[in-house]
Amino acid sequence: MFDNTETPSEDTSVAEATATETPSSDDLDLTIDELIRLNSEDYSEFTDDAQHKGMKPLAHWLQHVPPDVRKHIANLRADYSRKTQALSNERKEIDRLREEIVRTKAGVIDGPIAKLVKEVDTETEHDLFDPEGMKSEIKRQAALMLQEMLKPAQEQVQAEQRKFALERFKAENPELTLPEYKGPILEMLQTRPELTLEDAFFIVKAKIVSQKAAEERQQYMAQKNQRKETVGKIGGGSTVTPKGTPKFNSAWEAYQYHKQNTDGGRR
Numbered sequence: 001m002f003d004n005t006e007t008p009s010e011d012t013s014v015a016e017a018t019a020t021e022t023p024s025s026d027d028l029d030l031t032i033d034e035l036i037r038l039n040s041e042d043y044s045e046f047t048d049d050a051q052h053k054g055m056k057p058l059a060h061w062l063q064h065v066p067p068d069v070r071k072h073i074a075n076l077r078a079d080y081s082r083k084t085q086a087l088s089n090e091r092k093e094i095d096r097l098r099e100e101i102v103r104t105k106a107g108v109i110d111g112p113i114a115k116l117v118k119e120v121d122t123e124t125e126h127d128l129f130d131p132e133g134m135k136s137e138i139k140r141q142a143a144l145m146l147q148e149m150l151k152p153a154q155e156q157v158q159a160e161q162r163k164f165a166l167e168r169f170k171a172e173n174p175e176l177t178l179p180e181y182k183g184p185i186l187e188m189l190q191t192r193p194e195l196t197l198e199d200a201f202f203i204v205k206a207k208i209v210s211q212k213a214a215e216e217r218q219q220y221m222a223q224k225n226q227r228k229e230t231v232g233k234i235g236g237g238s239t240v241t242p243k244g245t246p247k248f249n250s251a252w253e254a255y256q257y258h259k260q261n262t263d264g265g266r267r
Contacts, residue, residue, distance in 0.1 A: 030072075032079045098164060114150060117143045169198055176201060180208060 030038075040047045062070060120143035127133035175181050181204055188200040195203075 030076065032076060032083055035076065095168070114154070117146045117150070122147065166197060169201075173201060175205065181205070 038046045045052065062073070120139055122140055122143050124140075126137040126140065128137055170176055176185070181201070184204045184207075185197070185200045188204065189195060189197065192200075
């Protein structure tokens, strides 16, 4: 009796061993951070200054690549969304803390001591030979000293408040970075120094919006006039007509003429 059991060949054993050692698809996944760290040593196209052009758009390839590739791209997209959301939350928390610090420091400007100093008349001098006058003068001198002590801190807090307000304004109005806004705003601030950045921005924005609206109206009227001219050419007849064909005052007359002649021909 012969044993029909086949003995695995050396090639089969090697293939099975290789298949066992092949990492799973999860092990081959790349995160956004790992993708960013790839460079030209990994793939020749991954240069730091890559500006590849002339390719078919990515939307085209998304329709033709295997589903697994789209799944990998989807994983990277989700990872990117999570990271950007986390960064956004961190920025919001940092802004909140900064605003809280600014509010705390603002006590230097409108806190109890600052309010007390403001209530004192520091302009009027008092009679030192009068008991009440002496008390008032001492209070006035104390207020002047406190003013001098608080002034540097107040100026610093006001500068921080202004800086924080400008950063928030810029974040809420990204148009500030556009050339069509940037140039006119800078020019306006130079010619009208009494304006704030916010004032200049809204003035320029109003002009740009008004100008675009006027251009859109002008374009609409031009298209409307063009349509009228086209309809007029169709409905007003033609100056050049084939021999034996009458001139028509409207497209309807032309239609009726050709319809009748066609029907007559069929009869």
